[in-house]
Amino acid sequence: GQQLNQSPQSMFIQEGEDVSMNCTSSSIFNTWLWYKQEPGEGPVLLIALYKAGELTSNGRLTAQFGITRKDSFLNISASIPSDVGIYFCAGRGIYGGSQGNLIFGKGTKLSVKP
């Protein structure tokens, strides 16, 4: 089945540094979503991408839908302590059918040192 490879698995950075994480797949996706999850909570949508090549920003966050439709990246600029959490990419494949099911990456755990 379709799988997403998300990297890095974890990151330990200093406050103020920029962060970059990405997801790749051997399959084509027609939607890429980036979520942040904090302990004991459900994922919260950060950015949604619907077109190949699309570059979208949400405050200090920027994400891009790869031209090949097989990858996406998320950048966080000037990190702050509240950026701590687990970031998940999620894709919806072209073979999602009427359900439009999402496939999740394994997450990137971000730790920010003040």
Place this chain on the structure above:
Amino acid sequence: GAVVSQHPSWVICKSGTSVKIECRSLDFQATTMFWYRQFPKKSLMLMATSNEGSKATYEQGVEKDKFLINHASLTLSTLTVTSAHPEDSSFYICSARVGQVFSNYGYTFGSGTRLTVV
């Protein structure tokens, strides 16, 4: 907009009992909802897709008789863990699909339910 409310946020139950988790779309109608299970430090695993007015579609390996899903209205889906055992302890999260156009579907998540079976 597009808020999903999940209840309860946590529950502790005795082994052999059943537990019901509710997922409500507060300000929109959700014809399709999804139920996920998440183990500690792991990603979300789709358990089943719930469609209003019809039977849920379960992912491979998920016991439909153990995890009963009911989507009786456009704003409510429920997951019942029947005859719960300690290995069913996990974080369960629901999600609702938002939007009418396939190309622009959004997915909003509930806040999750921590189930502990003792």
